[in-house]
Amino acid sequence: MTFVVTEGCIRCKYTDCVDVCPVDAFREGPNFLVIDPDECIDCAVCVPECPVAAIFAEEDVPRDQLDFTPLNAELALKWKPITRTKPALPDADDWSEVKDKRDHLER
Template identity: 60%
Template sequence: MAHVVTSRCFGCKYTDCVVVCPVDSFREGEQMLFIDPEICICCDQCVSECPVDAIFAEDDVPDAEREFVQLNAEMAVQCPEITQKKTPLIER
């Protein structure tokens, strides 16, 4: 099981979560972040760091957001790794 970034990240892309990840499982898409499920160790550190509550354990992803489980897996292999905090796309 891994953590999943959901739609709440789209368009804002806060990176507070990235700097606390001990295994560098985050990937940077153009409009949002993704978590590589092959690397994530489900340590929960990123969950509390997300200011928009966009990250869930895979089993806890809301039904309306279930498509993001597969999307994270697909995009993780296409997007570059991100390990440092960046300016978000927008402030909420």
């Protein structure tokens, strides 16, 4: 099992989760974070740190978000690790409640 970042993170990219990860499993894209499934040790410390509740255990990913499991694995191979908290995107608070953000994901 691994943890998965889902749609809620798109255009927000709060990085509160990054500092608590003991194995530096997060990868950073332009407007989204993913978790590298090969690095994740399933500790769950990142879950309560996410202000938009976008991180789930693989078996708990909502049905309408299941495509984010392979997406995390794919993008983790392309994106660089992020190991420290950064400021969220400038308009993150405006996007934090928005649903259906898949079209806004920048690769």
